[in-house]
Amino acid sequence: MARDGFAGFLGHLKADRKSGASELARACLKAAAARARDAAAPDAQALRDLLSQSAEVMRGARPSMAPIDNLLGRWQQRLAELPAAELSAFRLAAARAAEALEWESRQAVQAAAQAACRFIGDDRTVITHSLSSSVSACLGMLRTRGLRVIFSESRPLDEGWRLAQQLSVWSVPATLITDAQLGLFAAKADLALVGADSLLADGSAVNKAGTYLLALAARDQGIPFYVCCESFKWRNEAAPELEAMDPSELGAPGWPGIEVRNIYFDVTPARLIDGWFSEQGLCRAWPCG
Protein backbone atom coordinates (compact mmCIF):
# COMPACT_ATOMS: atom_id res chain seq x y z
CA MET A 1 0.00 0.00 0.00
CA ALA A 2 1.54 3.31 -1.06
CA ARG A 3 1.61 6.28 1.29
CA ASP A 4 -1.42 7.69 -0.56
CA GLY A 5 -3.13 4.35 -0.20
CA PHE A 6 -2.69 4.50 3.56
CA ALA A 7 -3.95 8.08 3.76
CA GLY A 8 -6.91 6.99 1.67
CA PHE A 9 -7.54 4.07 4.01
CA LEU A 10 -7.48 6.39 7.02
CA GLY A 11 -10.10 8.56 5.37
CA HIS A 12 -12.34 5.53 4.82
CA LEU A 13 -11.71 4.32 8.35
CA LYS A 14 -12.91 7.60 9.83
CA ALA A 15 -15.90 7.87 7.52
CA ASP A 16 -17.12 4.27 7.66
CA ARG A 17 -20.50 4.20 9.45
CA LYS A 18 -21.55 0.77 8.27
CA SER A 19 -18.91 -1.68 9.40
CA GLY A 20 -18.77 -3.01 12.92
CA ALA A 21 -15.78 -2.52 15.18
CA SER A 22 -14.30 -5.99 14.61
CA GLU A 23 -14.67 -5.70 10.88
CA LEU A 24 -12.95 -2.32 10.88
CA ALA A 25 -10.19 -3.63 13.14
CA ARG A 26 -9.50 -6.40 10.65
CA ALA A 27 -9.49 -3.87 7.83
CA CYS A 28 -6.85 -1.97 9.84
CA LEU A 29 -4.78 -5.14 10.19
CA LYS A 30 -5.03 -5.70 6.43
CA ALA A 31 -3.88 -2.12 5.88
CA ALA A 32 -1.09 -2.69 8.40
CA ALA A 33 0.10 -5.82 6.57
CA ALA A 34 0.06 -3.97 3.25
CA ARG A 35 1.99 -1.11 4.77
CA ALA A 36 4.53 -3.55 6.20
CA ARG A 37 5.09 -4.94 2.72
CA ASP A 38 5.16 -1.64 0.78
CA ALA A 39 6.07 1.37 2.92
CA ALA A 40 9.33 3.07 1.92
CA ALA A 41 11.99 2.68 4.64
CA PRO A 42 15.80 2.63 4.63
CA ASP A 43 16.10 -0.27 7.08
CA ALA A 44 14.21 -2.58 9.42
CA GLN A 45 14.41 -0.27 12.45
CA ALA A 46 13.02 2.68 10.48
CA LEU A 47 10.22 0.47 9.17
CA ARG A 48 9.45 -0.76 12.69
CA ASP A 49 9.09 2.87 13.84
CA LEU A 50 7.01 3.84 10.82
CA LEU A 51 4.65 0.88 11.24
CA SER A 52 4.23 1.55 14.92
CA GLN A 53 3.36 5.17 14.14
CA SER A 54 0.84 4.03 11.53
CA ALA A 55 -0.73 1.74 14.10
CA GLU A 56 -0.93 4.66 16.53
CA VAL A 57 -2.75 6.78 13.97
CA MET A 58 -5.27 4.02 13.24
CA ARG A 59 -5.85 3.49 16.98
CA GLY A 60 -6.74 7.18 17.31
CA ALA A 61 -9.09 7.25 14.33
CA ARG A 62 -12.11 5.51 15.92
CA PRO A 63 -11.83 5.96 19.66
CA SER A 64 -15.14 4.23 20.47
CA MET A 65 -13.94 0.98 18.90
CA ALA A 66 -11.94 -1.15 21.28
CA PRO A 67 -10.85 -3.88 18.82
CA ILE A 68 -8.99 -1.34 16.71
CA ASP A 69 -7.14 -0.17 19.77
CA ASN A 70 -6.55 -3.65 21.14
CA LEU A 71 -5.56 -5.47 17.95
CA LEU A 72 -3.25 -2.72 16.69
CA GLY A 73 -1.80 -2.34 20.19
CA ARG A 74 -1.14 -6.07 20.15
CA TRP A 75 0.52 -5.68 16.74
CA GLN A 76 2.74 -2.86 18.01
CA GLN A 77 3.80 -5.15 20.84
CA ARG A 78 4.65 -7.93 18.43
CA LEU A 79 6.51 -5.48 16.19
CA ALA A 80 8.57 -4.39 19.17
CA GLU A 81 9.37 -8.02 19.97
CA LEU A 82 10.39 -8.94 16.41
CA PRO A 83 14.14 -9.56 16.32
CA ALA A 84 16.28 -7.12 14.35
CA ALA A 85 16.54 -8.44 10.81
CA GLU A 86 17.29 -7.58 7.25
CA LEU A 87 14.59 -5.21 5.80
CA SER A 88 12.78 -7.69 3.55
CA ALA A 89 12.67 -10.38 6.25
CA PHE A 90 11.35 -7.79 8.72
CA ARG A 91 8.65 -6.73 6.22
CA LEU A 92 7.45 -10.30 5.93
CA ALA A 93 7.45 -10.92 9.69
CA ALA A 94 5.58 -7.67 10.41
CA ALA A 95 2.97 -8.41 7.74
CA ARG A 96 2.50 -11.96 9.00
CA ALA A 97 2.06 -10.71 12.53
CA ALA A 98 -0.80 -8.46 11.36
CA GLU A 99 -2.36 -11.31 9.37
CA ALA A 100 -2.13 -13.66 12.34
CA LEU A 101 -3.99 -11.14 14.47
CA GLU A 102 -6.63 -10.77 11.78
CA TRP A 103 -7.15 -14.53 11.91
CA GLU A 104 -7.23 -14.51 15.72
CA SER A 105 -9.92 -11.83 15.58
CA ARG A 106 -12.10 -13.89 13.23
CA GLN A 107 -11.66 -16.96 15.36
CA ALA A 108 -12.59 -15.09 18.51
CA VAL A 109 -15.77 -13.68 16.95
CA GLN A 110 -16.80 -17.17 15.84
CA ALA A 111 -16.01 -18.69 19.22
CA ALA A 112 -17.99 -15.99 21.04
CA ALA A 113 -20.93 -16.64 18.69
CA GLN A 114 -20.67 -20.38 19.37
CA ALA A 115 -20.72 -19.80 23.11
CA ALA A 116 -23.93 -17.75 22.78
CA CYS A 117 -25.47 -20.27 20.36
CA ARG A 118 -24.75 -23.24 22.69
CA PHE A 119 -26.34 -21.38 25.58
CA ILE A 120 -29.45 -20.19 23.71
CA GLY A 121 -30.35 -23.59 22.28
CA ASP A 122 -33.52 -24.59 20.42
CA ASP A 123 -36.83 -22.82 19.84
CA ARG A 124 -36.05 -19.45 21.33
CA THR A 125 -37.07 -15.92 20.43
CA VAL A 126 -34.19 -13.45 20.56
CA ILE A 127 -34.60 -9.66 20.53
CA THR A 128 -31.64 -7.61 19.33
CA HIS A 129 -30.70 -4.05 18.40
CA SER A 130 -28.32 -2.90 15.67
CA LEU A 131 -26.05 -5.31 13.81
CA SER A 132 -23.22 -7.21 15.44
CA SER A 133 -20.97 -9.67 13.62
CA SER A 134 -20.91 -12.07 16.56
CA VAL A 135 -24.67 -11.88 17.19
CA SER A 136 -25.34 -12.33 13.51
CA ALA A 137 -22.95 -15.34 13.41
CA CYS A 138 -24.79 -16.79 16.40
CA LEU A 139 -28.21 -16.29 14.78
CA GLY A 140 -26.87 -17.99 11.65
CA MET A 141 -25.79 -21.01 13.71
CA LEU A 142 -29.29 -21.24 15.19
CA ARG A 143 -31.16 -20.78 11.92
CA THR A 144 -32.33 -24.41 11.64
CA ARG A 145 -33.11 -24.71 15.33
CA GLY A 146 -36.50 -23.07 15.70
CA LEU A 147 -35.06 -19.58 16.14
CA ARG A 148 -37.28 -16.49 15.94
CA VAL A 149 -35.83 -12.97 15.95
CA ILE A 150 -37.24 -9.54 16.82
CA PHE A 151 -34.98 -6.72 15.71
CA SER A 152 -35.01 -2.95 15.40
CA GLU A 153 -34.31 -0.59 12.51
CA SER A 154 -31.45 1.03 14.39
CA ARG A 155 -31.68 4.63 13.24
CA PRO A 156 -30.19 6.63 11.63
CA LEU A 157 -28.41 4.13 9.38
CA ASP A 158 -30.87 1.24 9.64
CA GLU A 159 -28.36 -1.53 10.31
CA GLY A 160 -31.46 -3.59 11.07
CA TRP A 161 -32.20 -3.68 7.37
CA ARG A 162 -28.95 -5.56 6.75
CA LEU A 163 -29.89 -8.03 9.45
CA ALA A 164 -33.32 -8.37 7.80
CA GLN A 165 -31.66 -9.43 4.59
CA GLN A 166 -29.54 -12.09 6.30
CA LEU A 167 -32.47 -13.45 8.32
CA SER A 168 -34.60 -13.56 5.19
CA VAL A 169 -31.95 -15.52 3.31
CA TRP A 170 -31.68 -17.92 6.27
CA SER A 171 -35.51 -18.27 6.37
CA VAL A 172 -35.58 -17.32 10.03
CA PRO A 173 -39.04 -16.03 11.06
CA ALA A 174 -38.35 -12.49 12.15
CA THR A 175 -40.05 -9.22 13.02
CA LEU A 176 -38.67 -5.77 12.25
CA ILE A 177 -39.76 -2.92 14.53
CA THR A 178 -38.88 0.74 15.05
CA ASP A 179 -36.35 1.44 17.81
CA ALA A 180 -39.22 3.07 19.72
CA GLN A 181 -41.07 -0.28 19.84
CA LEU A 182 -38.24 -2.10 21.68
CA GLY A 183 -40.11 -1.66 24.95
CA LEU A 184 -43.32 -3.06 23.50
CA PHE A 185 -41.64 -6.15 22.11
CA ALA A 186 -39.11 -7.05 24.83
CA ALA A 187 -41.64 -9.24 26.65
CA LYS A 188 -42.30 -11.23 23.48
CA ALA A 189 -38.71 -12.52 23.47
CA ASP A 190 -37.04 -15.15 25.66
CA LEU A 191 -33.87 -13.12 25.88
CA ALA A 192 -32.10 -10.04 24.54
CA LEU A 193 -28.73 -10.51 22.85
CA VAL A 194 -26.59 -7.65 21.55
CA GLY A 195 -23.02 -7.13 20.46
CA ALA A 196 -20.74 -4.37 21.70
CA ASP A 197 -18.27 -1.97 20.23
CA SER A 198 -16.38 -2.03 23.52
CA LEU A 199 -16.73 -3.37 27.02
CA LEU A 200 -15.47 -0.94 29.67
CA ALA A 201 -13.35 -1.88 32.67
CA ASP A 202 -16.45 -2.53 34.79
CA GLY A 203 -18.19 -4.64 32.13
CA SER A 204 -20.47 -1.87 30.87
CA ALA A 205 -21.18 -2.22 27.17
CA VAL A 206 -20.63 0.55 24.65
CA ASN A 207 -22.92 -0.23 21.73
CA LYS A 208 -25.21 1.43 19.20
CA ALA A 209 -27.48 4.05 20.81
CA GLY A 210 -30.69 2.38 21.92
CA THR A 211 -28.98 -0.66 23.44
CA TYR A 212 -29.29 0.86 26.91
CA LEU A 213 -33.04 1.31 26.32
CA LEU A 214 -33.40 -2.34 25.30
CA ALA A 215 -31.49 -3.38 28.43
CA LEU A 216 -33.81 -1.29 30.61
CA ALA A 217 -36.88 -2.79 28.93
CA ALA A 218 -35.49 -6.32 29.24
CA ARG A 219 -34.89 -5.88 32.97
CA ASP A 220 -38.30 -4.29 33.46
CA GLN A 221 -40.04 -7.04 31.50
CA GLY A 222 -38.13 -9.83 33.21
CA ILE A 223 -36.12 -11.21 30.29
CA PRO A 224 -32.35 -11.66 30.55
CA PHE A 225 -30.00 -9.36 28.63
CA TYR A 226 -26.73 -10.75 27.26
CA VAL A 227 -23.78 -9.17 25.48
CA CYS A 228 -21.76 -11.19 23.01
CA CYS A 229 -18.35 -10.06 21.82
CA GLU A 230 -14.80 -11.33 21.56
CA SER A 231 -12.36 -10.26 24.27
CA PHE A 232 -10.55 -7.93 21.84
CA LYS A 233 -13.41 -5.60 22.69
CA TRP A 234 -12.56 -5.44 26.34
CA ARG A 235 -10.99 -2.17 27.47
CA ASN A 236 -9.21 -1.05 30.60
CA GLU A 237 -10.81 2.35 30.51
CA ALA A 238 -13.64 3.34 32.80
CA ALA A 239 -15.07 6.15 30.67
CA PRO A 240 -16.03 5.74 27.06
CA GLU A 241 -15.49 8.17 24.26
CA LEU A 242 -18.83 8.34 22.47
CA GLU A 243 -18.44 9.34 18.84
CA ALA A 244 -20.85 11.98 17.58
CA MET A 245 -21.58 11.65 13.90
CA ASP A 246 -22.89 13.95 11.21
CA PRO A 247 -26.34 15.30 12.24
CA SER A 248 -27.36 15.33 8.59
CA GLU A 249 -27.67 11.53 8.80
CA LEU A 250 -31.00 12.07 10.56
CA GLY A 251 -32.36 13.60 7.37
CA ALA A 252 -34.13 16.36 9.28
CA PRO A 253 -34.72 19.70 7.61
CA GLY A 254 -32.85 22.51 9.38
CA TRP A 255 -34.73 24.79 11.77
CA PRO A 256 -33.12 27.99 13.14
CA GLY A 257 -31.98 27.43 16.72
CA ILE A 258 -32.64 23.68 16.72
CA GLU A 259 -29.53 21.59 17.29
CA VAL A 260 -29.55 18.04 15.92
CA ARG A 261 -27.47 15.42 17.76
CA ASN A 262 -26.35 12.09 16.39
CA ILE A 263 -24.40 10.21 19.03
CA TYR A 264 -23.92 6.67 17.81
CA PHE A 265 -23.24 4.86 21.03
CA ASP A 266 -24.68 4.58 24.47
CA VAL A 267 -23.42 2.77 27.55
CA THR A 268 -25.34 -0.10 29.09
CA PRO A 269 -24.24 -0.39 32.71
CA ALA A 270 -23.00 -3.81 33.84
CA ARG A 271 -25.80 -3.99 36.44
CA LEU A 272 -28.29 -4.40 33.55
CA ILE A 273 -26.28 -7.21 31.92
CA ASP A 274 -27.06 -10.80 32.92
CA GLY A 275 -24.07 -12.34 31.16
CA TRP A 276 -21.18 -11.77 28.78
CA PHE A 277 -20.35 -14.23 25.99
CA SER A 278 -16.83 -14.24 24.57
CA GLU A 279 -14.48 -16.81 23.04
CA GLN A 280 -13.90 -17.85 26.65
CA GLY A 281 -17.57 -18.85 27.07
CA LEU A 282 -20.30 -17.29 29.22
CA CYS A 283 -19.47 -15.39 32.34
CA ARG A 284 -22.26 -14.28 34.62
CA ALA A 285 -20.33 -11.82 36.74
CA TRP A 286 -17.81 -9.23 35.64
CA PRO A 287 -14.81 -9.36 35.43
CA CYS A 288 -14.74 -12.50 33.30
CA GLY A 289 -12.13 -15.24 33.59
Added chain:
Amino acid sequence: MARDGFAGFLGHLKADRKSGASELARACLKAAAARARDAAAPDAQALRDLLSQSAEVMRGARPSMAPIDNLLGRWQQRLAELPAAELSAFRLAAARAAEALEWESRQAVQAAAQAACRFIGDDRTVITHSLSSSVSACLGMLRTRGLRVIFSESRPLDEGWRLAQQLSVWSVPATLITDAQLGLFAAKADLALVGADSLLADGSAVNKAGTYLLALAARDQGIPFYVCCESFKWRNEAAPELEAMDPSELGAPGWPGIEVRNIYFDVTPARLIDGWFSEQGLCRAWPCG
Protein backbone atom coordinates in the same frame (compact mmCIF):
# COMPACT_ATOMS: atom_id res chain seq x y z
CA MET B 1 -72.85 17.67 6.87
CA ALA B 2 -74.45 15.36 4.32
CA ARG B 3 -74.45 11.59 4.79
CA ASP B 4 -71.52 11.38 2.34
CA GLY B 5 -69.75 14.09 4.25
CA PHE B 6 -70.00 12.06 7.45
CA ALA B 7 -68.78 8.88 5.72
CA GLY B 8 -65.91 10.92 4.34
CA PHE B 9 -65.13 12.27 7.78
CA LEU B 10 -65.08 8.74 9.21
CA GLY B 11 -62.56 7.74 6.55
CA HIS B 12 -60.32 10.66 7.51
CA LEU B 13 -60.74 9.90 11.18
CA LYS B 14 -59.54 6.34 10.75
CA ALA B 15 -56.66 7.30 8.47
CA ASP B 16 -55.38 10.37 10.35
CA ARG B 17 -51.92 9.56 11.75
CA LYS B 18 -50.88 13.14 12.43
CA SER B 19 -53.41 14.62 14.80
CA GLY B 20 -53.35 13.97 18.51
CA ALA B 21 -56.23 12.36 20.34
CA SER B 22 -57.70 15.63 21.69
CA GLU B 23 -57.52 17.28 18.31
CA LEU B 24 -59.30 14.34 16.68
CA ALA B 25 -61.91 14.29 19.44
CA ARG B 26 -62.67 17.93 18.74
CA ALA B 27 -62.88 17.18 15.02
CA CYS B 28 -65.44 14.49 15.92
CA LEU B 29 -67.45 17.02 17.93
CA LYS B 30 -67.37 19.41 14.97
CA ALA B 31 -68.61 16.61 12.73
CA ALA B 32 -71.25 15.78 15.33
CA ALA B 33 -72.47 19.38 15.39
CA ALA B 34 -72.61 19.48 11.60
CA ARG B 35 -74.52 16.23 11.55
CA ALA B 36 -76.96 17.57 14.14
CA ARG B 37 -77.65 20.52 11.88
CA ASP B 38 -77.85 18.64 8.54
CA ALA B 39 -78.73 14.97 8.90
CA ALA B 40 -82.03 13.96 7.36
CA ALA B 41 -84.56 12.88 10.00
CA PRO B 42 -88.39 12.86 10.19
CA ASP B 43 -88.52 14.13 13.78
CA ALA B 44 -86.48 14.97 16.88
CA GLN B 45 -86.56 11.44 18.31
CA ALA B 46 -85.32 9.91 15.06
CA LEU B 47 -82.54 12.50 14.93
CA ARG B 48 -81.59 11.80 18.55
CA ASP B 49 -81.23 8.09 17.67
CA LEU B 50 -79.30 8.82 14.49
CA LEU B 51 -76.89 11.19 16.23
CA SER B 52 -76.31 8.74 19.03
CA GLN B 53 -75.52 6.04 16.49
CA SER B 54 -73.11 8.37 14.69
CA ALA B 55 -71.39 9.06 18.00
CA GLU B 56 -71.14 5.32 18.59
CA VAL B 57 -69.47 4.81 15.22
CA MET B 58 -66.92 7.59 15.87
CA ARG B 59 -66.18 6.15 19.33
CA GLY B 60 -65.33 2.83 17.71
CA ALA B 61 -63.13 4.29 14.98
CA ARG B 62 -60.01 5.03 17.07
CA PRO B 63 -60.10 2.74 20.08
CA SER B 64 -56.73 3.87 21.49
CA MET B 65 -57.94 7.44 21.87
CA ALA B 66 -59.80 8.04 25.09
CA PRO B 67 -60.97 11.62 24.42
CA ILE B 68 -62.98 10.49 21.40
CA ASP B 69 -64.68 7.90 23.54
CA ASN B 70 -65.18 10.21 26.51
CA LEU B 71 -66.28 13.37 24.73
CA LEU B 72 -68.67 11.60 22.38
CA GLY B 73 -69.95 9.48 25.25
CA ARG B 74 -70.58 12.73 27.15
CA TRP B 75 -72.40 14.09 24.10
CA GLN B 76 -74.59 10.98 23.86
CA GLN B 77 -75.49 11.50 27.51
CA ARG B 78 -76.41 15.12 26.88
CA LEU B 79 -78.43 14.12 23.80
CA ALA B 80 -80.34 11.64 25.92
CA GLU B 81 -81.05 14.35 28.48
CA LEU B 82 -82.25 16.93 25.93
CA PRO B 83 -85.99 17.45 26.33
CA ALA B 84 -88.27 16.34 23.52
CA ALA B 85 -88.66 19.28 21.15
CA GLU B 86 -89.58 20.33 17.69
CA LEU B 87 -87.01 19.09 15.13
CA SER B 88 -85.27 22.38 14.34
CA ALA B 89 -84.98 23.32 18.03
CA PHE B 90 -83.56 19.86 18.77
CA ARG B 91 -81.02 20.25 15.96
CA LEU B 92 -79.77 23.46 17.47
CA ALA B 93 -79.59 22.11 21.01
CA ALA B 94 -77.73 18.97 19.90
CA ALA B 95 -75.24 20.99 17.85
CA ARG B 96 -74.66 23.42 20.72
CA ALA B 97 -74.07 20.54 23.10
CA ALA B 98 -71.30 19.25 20.81
CA GLU B 99 -69.80 22.74 20.47
CA ALA B 100 -69.85 23.24 24.21
CA LEU B 101 -67.92 20.01 24.68
CA GLU B 102 -65.42 21.10 22.05
CA TRP B 103 -64.85 24.26 24.06
CA GLU B 104 -64.58 22.31 27.32
CA SER B 105 -61.93 20.10 25.71
CA ARG B 106 -59.85 23.10 24.61
CA GLN B 107 -60.15 24.67 28.04
CA ALA B 108 -59.10 21.46 29.74
CA VAL B 109 -56.01 21.09 27.53
CA GLN B 110 -54.97 24.68 28.29
CA ALA B 111 -55.59 24.26 32.01
CA ALA B 112 -53.55 21.03 32.11
CA ALA B 113 -50.73 22.82 30.28
CA GLN B 114 -50.91 25.69 32.77
CA ALA B 115 -50.68 23.29 35.69
CA ALA B 116 -47.52 21.74 34.21
CA CYS B 117 -46.09 25.16 33.34
CA ARG B 118 -46.63 26.50 36.89
CA PHE B 119 -44.91 23.47 38.34
CA ILE B 120 -41.92 23.45 35.97
CA GLY B 121 -41.04 27.10 36.42
CA ASP B 122 -37.96 28.95 35.19
CA ASP B 123 -34.70 27.77 33.62
CA ARG B 124 -35.47 24.10 33.23
CA THR B 125 -34.53 21.53 30.61
CA VAL B 126 -37.44 19.30 29.60
CA ILE B 127 -37.08 16.07 27.64
CA THR B 128 -40.12 14.86 25.70
CA HIS B 129 -41.16 12.27 23.15
CA SER B 130 -43.69 12.63 20.34
CA LEU B 131 -46.00 15.63 20.07
CA SER B 132 -48.74 16.40 22.56
CA SER B 133 -51.04 19.41 22.37
CA SER B 134 -50.92 19.98 26.13
CA VAL B 135 -47.13 19.54 26.38
CA SER B 136 -46.65 21.81 23.41
CA ALA B 137 -48.98 24.42 24.97
CA CYS B 138 -46.99 24.18 28.21
CA LEU B 139 -43.66 24.62 26.38
CA GLY B 140 -45.12 27.64 24.61
CA MET B 141 -46.06 29.19 27.96
CA LEU B 142 -42.49 28.67 29.19
CA ARG B 143 -40.80 29.99 26.06
CA THR B 144 -39.58 33.24 27.60
CA ARG B 145 -38.62 31.64 30.89
CA GLY B 146 -35.22 30.07 30.21
CA LEU B 147 -36.70 26.83 28.89
CA ARG B 148 -34.55 24.29 27.02
CA VAL B 149 -36.03 21.24 25.31
CA ILE B 150 -34.63 17.87 24.25
CA PHE B 151 -36.99 15.98 21.98
CA SER B 152 -37.02 12.90 19.78
CA GLU B 153 -37.90 12.33 16.14
CA SER B 154 -40.68 9.91 17.08
CA ARG B 155 -40.58 7.44 14.23
CA PRO B 156 -42.17 6.50 11.93
CA LEU B 157 -44.02 9.78 11.34
CA ASP B 158 -41.50 12.15 12.92
CA GLU B 159 -43.94 14.17 15.03
CA GLY B 160 -40.76 15.58 16.56
CA TRP B 161 -40.22 17.57 13.39
CA ARG B 162 -43.48 19.46 13.99
CA LEU B 163 -42.38 20.22 17.53
CA ALA B 164 -39.03 21.42 16.10
CA GLN B 165 -40.82 23.92 13.97
CA GLN B 166 -42.82 25.31 16.90
CA LEU B 167 -39.77 25.51 19.17
CA SER B 168 -37.81 27.22 16.44
CA VAL B 169 -40.51 29.84 15.95
CA TRP B 170 -40.59 30.39 19.71
CA SER B 171 -36.75 30.69 19.80
CA VAL B 172 -36.51 28.00 22.46
CA PRO B 173 -33.03 26.41 22.50
CA ALA B 174 -33.71 22.79 21.68
CA THR B 175 -32.02 19.55 20.68
CA LEU B 176 -33.49 16.98 18.33
CA ILE B 177 -32.32 13.38 18.78
CA THR B 178 -33.24 9.96 17.42
CA ASP B 179 -35.63 7.92 19.55
CA ALA B 180 -32.69 5.58 20.24
CA GLN B 181 -30.78 8.43 21.95
CA LEU B 182 -33.49 9.03 24.60
CA GLY B 183 -31.46 7.00 27.09
CA LEU B 184 -28.30 8.99 26.39
CA PHE B 185 -30.02 12.34 26.84
CA ALA B 186 -32.38 11.69 29.77
CA ALA B 187 -29.75 12.68 32.32
CA LYS B 188 -29.20 16.03 30.57
CA ALA B 189 -32.78 17.10 31.41
CA ASP B 190 -34.30 18.21 34.70
CA LEU B 191 -37.49 16.32 34.02
CA ALA B 192 -39.36 14.32 31.40
CA LEU B 193 -42.82 15.53 30.35
CA VAL B 194 -45.05 13.70 27.89
CA GLY B 195 -48.67 13.75 26.85
CA ALA B 196 -50.93 10.72 26.64
CA ASP B 197 -53.51 9.37 24.28
CA SER B 198 -55.23 7.74 27.24
CA LEU B 199 -54.69 7.10 30.91
CA LEU B 200 -55.84 3.65 32.01
CA ALA B 201 -57.80 2.89 35.16
CA ASP B 202 -54.59 2.42 37.16
CA GLY B 203 -52.94 5.62 35.87
CA SER B 204 -50.77 3.90 33.26
CA ALA B 205 -50.24 6.10 30.22
CA VAL B 206 -50.97 4.99 26.68
CA ASN B 207 -48.82 7.18 24.45
CA LYS B 208 -46.68 7.06 21.32
CA ALA B 209 -44.37 4.01 21.26
CA GLY B 210 -41.08 4.91 22.90
CA THR B 211 -42.68 6.75 25.83
CA TYR B 212 -42.20 3.69 28.04
CA LEU B 213 -38.49 3.66 27.11
CA LEU B 214 -38.14 7.33 28.07
CA ALA B 215 -39.87 6.60 31.39
CA LEU B 216 -37.47 3.72 32.08
CA ALA B 217 -34.47 5.90 31.25
CA ALA B 218 -35.79 8.78 33.37
CA ARG B 219 -36.22 6.49 36.37
CA ASP B 220 -32.80 4.91 35.84
CA GLN B 221 -31.12 8.31 35.45
CA GLY B 222 -32.91 9.81 38.44
CA ILE B 223 -35.04 12.45 36.73
CA PRO B 224 -38.79 12.66 37.38
CA PHE B 225 -41.26 11.64 34.68
CA TYR B 226 -44.60 13.47 34.36
CA VAL B 227 -47.64 12.97 32.18
CA CYS B 228 -49.75 15.95 31.18
CA CYS B 229 -53.24 15.54 29.75
CA GLU B 230 -56.76 16.71 30.35
CA SER B 231 -59.10 14.39 32.25
CA PHE B 232 -61.04 13.58 29.07
CA LYS B 233 -58.18 11.17 28.47
CA TRP B 234 -58.87 9.17 31.59
CA ARG B 235 -60.41 5.77 30.98
CA ASN B 236 -62.07 3.21 33.16
CA GLU B 237 -60.51 0.33 31.28
CA ALA B 238 -57.56 -1.64 32.61
CA ALA B 239 -56.30 -2.96 29.29
CA PRO B 240 -55.49 -0.75 26.36
CA GLU B 241 -56.21 -1.45 22.74
CA LEU B 242 -52.96 -0.63 20.95
CA GLU B 243 -53.56 0.35 17.33
CA ALA B 244 -51.26 -1.26 14.78
CA MET B 245 -50.71 0.90 11.74
CA ASP B 246 -49.58 0.30 8.19
CA PRO B 247 -46.11 -1.34 8.23
CA SER B 248 -45.26 0.50 5.02
CA GLU B 249 -44.89 3.68 7.11
CA LEU B 250 -41.49 2.34 8.19
CA GLY B 251 -40.31 2.67 4.60
CA ALA B 252 -38.48 -0.64 4.76
CA PRO B 253 -38.04 -2.67 1.59
CA GLY B 254 -39.84 -6.01 1.78
CA TRP B 255 -37.88 -9.16 2.58
CA PRO B 256 -39.47 -12.61 2.24
CA GLY B 257 -40.39 -13.99 5.64
CA ILE B 258 -39.70 -10.74 7.52
CA GLU B 259 -42.74 -9.28 9.21
CA VAL B 260 -42.74 -5.52 9.83
CA ARG B 261 -44.67 -4.22 12.85
CA ASN B 262 -45.84 -0.68 13.42
CA ILE B 263 -47.62 -0.43 16.76
CA TYR B 264 -48.12 3.25 17.52
CA PHE B 265 -48.61 3.15 21.25
CA ASP B 266 -46.99 1.66 24.28
CA VAL B 267 -48.05 1.63 27.91
CA THR B 268 -46.01 3.34 30.59
CA PRO B 269 -46.95 1.75 33.90
CA ALA B 270 -48.08 4.10 36.67
CA ARG B 271 -45.15 2.97 38.87
CA LEU B 272 -42.81 4.83 36.46
CA ILE B 273 -44.85 8.06 36.59
CA ASP B 274 -43.98 10.66 39.23
CA GLY B 275 -47.02 12.82 38.65
CA TRP B 276 -50.04 13.51 36.47
CA PHE B 277 -50.98 17.02 35.35
CA SER B 278 -54.56 17.72 34.31
CA GLU B 279 -56.95 20.68 34.42
CA GLN B 280 -57.34 19.71 38.09
CA GLY B 281 -53.64 20.41 38.79
CA LEU B 282 -50.82 18.03 39.68
CA CYS B 283 -51.52 14.79 41.44
CA ARG B 284 -48.64 12.70 42.70
CA ALA B 285 -50.50 9.49 43.38
CA TRP B 286 -53.09 7.78 41.25
CA PRO B 287 -56.10 7.95 41.27
CA CYS B 288 -56.25 11.74 41.04
CA GLY B 289 -58.81 13.93 42.76
